[in-house]
Amino acid sequence: MTVSSVLVVGGGIAGVSTVAELRKNGFVGELTLLSADAVPYDRPPLSKDYLAGARDLESIALQPAEWYADQRVSLVGDTVAVAMRPDAGEVELADGQVLTADRIVLATGGRAVLPAIAQVRRDVPAALPTGKRRERPVVSPIHVLREVSDADRLRTSLVPGARLLIVGGGLIGAEVASTARGLGVEVVLVDPLAPPLAAAVGIEVATWLHGLHADHGVEALTTTVETLLESPTGIAAQLKGEPDSREFDAVLLAVGLVPEAGLAEAAGLETSRGILVDADQTTSHPSVLAVGDCSRLRDHHRAEHWEAAQLDGARAAATILGSPPPPATAPWWWSDRYGLHVEGVGEMRSPDAEHQTVVRGVVGEPPFAVFTLRGERLLGAVAVDDANAAKAARRLIDRAADVRASDLADPTQSLRTLLRR
Structure with a gap:
C-alpha cells in the first residue's frame, strides 16, 4: 500500500527523528507532527544546563523553528491527542479537531513515576490524574522532572541555602544533585539501593560515582521516604529509620518513568508495560507504529535512553518507506555529574x-x-x-x-x- 500521509503523535526525540528520517530518505507525502509544546525540545539538558539557567528554551530545541517549514512538516503544537481510531486513521485532539493519515506513529513518551508516599499534600503531582500535564499546580514544593515546565518550577526553588530532598539516585537524581550543588543548594539524596546504577555500570564504578555526592557536599542516604507532610517551613519528610522528620524547601521525585500508553490502550492496541511493538516498530494494529519511551519491543525490556528513541524513529521511517532498517548497534547512553x-x-x-x-x-x-x-x-x-x-x-x-x-x-x-x- 502506498503511504501518502503520516501523522506522528509526540514531539520528543523519537517523534522528531521519525519525521526527519522520513524526509531524509525520500518521503514526499504529507507529514504532520503533533507536539504538546510549541516547539519540540531536547530533554537531557532539563536536569543540567537548562535547570541551572545556562541555556534557554530556544537553545535546547530539537530543530530550529524554521526547520519544520523547510522540511514541509506541519507542526501542530500546544495540544495533545485524546483519542485514536486506527481503522479510520484518525486522531482526535483536545480541541475537537480530527487529523487523518495513512500511518500513525505514536511517540507519546512517558510520565514521571509517582511513588506511593503517604499523606502528601493534596495539590502535588502525586494526587493528579495521569496525563494531566498542564493541570499541575503552578507552585508546589514537590516536583518531578520530565518537561520544561517542570524544570522551570524546580529552578525557582534552587536558590543558595535552600534545602532540597531528591528521592532517587539514578541518572536524573544524580544530575539534579550536581546541578543544585553548583547553585549553592543543600541537598539530601535518598535511594534504597546501595549503590544506585550498579546494574548499569558495575558495582565498583557505581560505588565510586555514588561517592562523588559526599565529595561535593551532598548527603546521600540508603533509605526510603515514608511520608511527606506540609509544614510551616516547607515539607516535612520522614525518612525510614530516622526518629524525627527532616524539613525541606523542595522535594524532587526522580524514581523513573511510566510509558504513556493510554491512547493506544483505549484504541485497542496491545500494551504491557508500554505499547508492544515488533522489531520494525509496528504495533498490534498494522497502520500504527510506536517509538521511544512509550513503546516496548516484545519479550524485551524498554530502553529509556535518548539514542534508543532516536533509532526507534529511524526504524519506523524505514518501515513506512519499505526500506531496510538501520543496522543494529549496541545500546549507548551518557550522563554528566560534577x-x-x-x-x-x-x-x-x-x-x-x-x-x-x-x-x-x-x-x-x-x-x-x-x-x-x-x-x-x-x-x-x-x-x-x-x-x-x-x-x-x-x-x-x-x-x-x-x-x-x-x-x-x-x-x-x-x-x-x-x-x-
Missing part, C-alpha cells in the same frame, strides 16, 4: 564463571574505562571522561570482534588498532 562525563555501551555484568571485568586505568582517577568480557568477546563498557574508549568499545561489540583482556587493560594500547585485527 564536571565528569560518563558513557555506557552494551551490557555490564558482574564477574562470575563466564564473565570477566577488565579495568583500563584506575577506577576513580579519570579518564578510565571498565569492560565486561565473556571469553574474548566484549559485552559492555563504561567510560569516565574517555569518549574514545566508549566509541571503540561500541564498534568492537557491534563487530563481535575477539579481544584480549590484556589489550583492553593496557592504556598504551590504542583501542582503535583492535578494530583493524
Whole structure:
C-alpha cells in the first residue's frame, strides 16, 4: 500500500527523528507532527544546563523553528491527542479537531513515576490524574522532572541555602544533585539501593560515582521516604529509620518513568508495560507504529535512553518507506555529574564463571574505562571522561570482534588498532 500521509503523535526525540528520517530518505507525502509544546525540545539538558539557567528554551530545541517549514512538516503544537481510531486513521485532539493519515506513529513518551508516599499534600503531582500535564499546580514544593515546565518550577526553588530532598539516585537524581550543588543548594539524596546504577555500570564504578555526592557536599542516604507532610517551613519528610522528620524547601521525585500508553490502550492496541511493538516498530494494529519511551519491543525490556528513541524513529521511517532498517548497534547512553562525563555501551555484568571485568586505568582517577568480557568477546563498557574508549568499545561489540583482556587493560594500547585485527 502506498503511504501518502503520516501523522506522528509526540514531539520528543523519537517523534522528531521519525519525521526527519522520513524526509531524509525520500518521503514526499504529507507529514504532520503533533507536539504538546510549541516547539519540540531536547530533554537531557532539563536536569543540567537548562535547570541551572545556562541555556534557554530556544537553545535546547530539537530543530530550529524554521526547520519544520523547510522540511514541509506541519507542526501542530500546544495540544495533545485524546483519542485514536486506527481503522479510520484518525486522531482526535483536545480541541475537537480530527487529523487523518495513512500511518500513525505514536511517540507519546512517558510520565514521571509517582511513588506511593503517604499523606502528601493534596495539590502535588502525586494526587493528579495521569496525563494531566498542564493541570499541575503552578507552585508546589514537590516536583518531578520530565518537561520544561517542570524544570522551570524546580529552578525557582534552587536558590543558595535552600534545602532540597531528591528521592532517587539514578541518572536524573544524580544530575539534579550536581546541578543544585553548583547553585549553592543543600541537598539530601535518598535511594534504597546501595549503590544506585550498579546494574548499569558495575558495582565498583557505581560505588565510586555514588561517592562523588559526599565529595561535593551532598548527603546521600540508603533509605526510603515514608511520608511527606506540609509544614510551616516547607515539607516535612520522614525518612525510614530516622526518629524525627527532616524539613525541606523542595522535594524532587526522580524514581523513573511510566510509558504513556493510554491512547493506544483505549484504541485497542496491545500494551504491557508500554505499547508492544515488533522489531520494525509496528504495533498490534498494522497502520500504527510506536517509538521511544512509550513503546516496548516484545519479550524485551524498554530502553529509556535518548539514542534508543532516536533509532526507534529511524526504524519506523524505514518501515513506512519499505526500506531496510538501520543496522543494529549496541545500546549507548551518557550522563554528566560534577564536571565528569560518563558513557555506557552494551551490557555490564558482574564477574562470575563466564564473565570477566577488565579495568583500563584506575577506577576513580579519570579518564578510565571498565569492560565486561565473556571469553574474548566484549559485552559492555563504561567510560569516565574517555569518549574514545566508549566509541571503540561500541564498534568492537557491534563487530563481535575477539579481544584480549590484556589489550583492553593496557592504556598504551590504542583501542582503535583492535578494530583493524
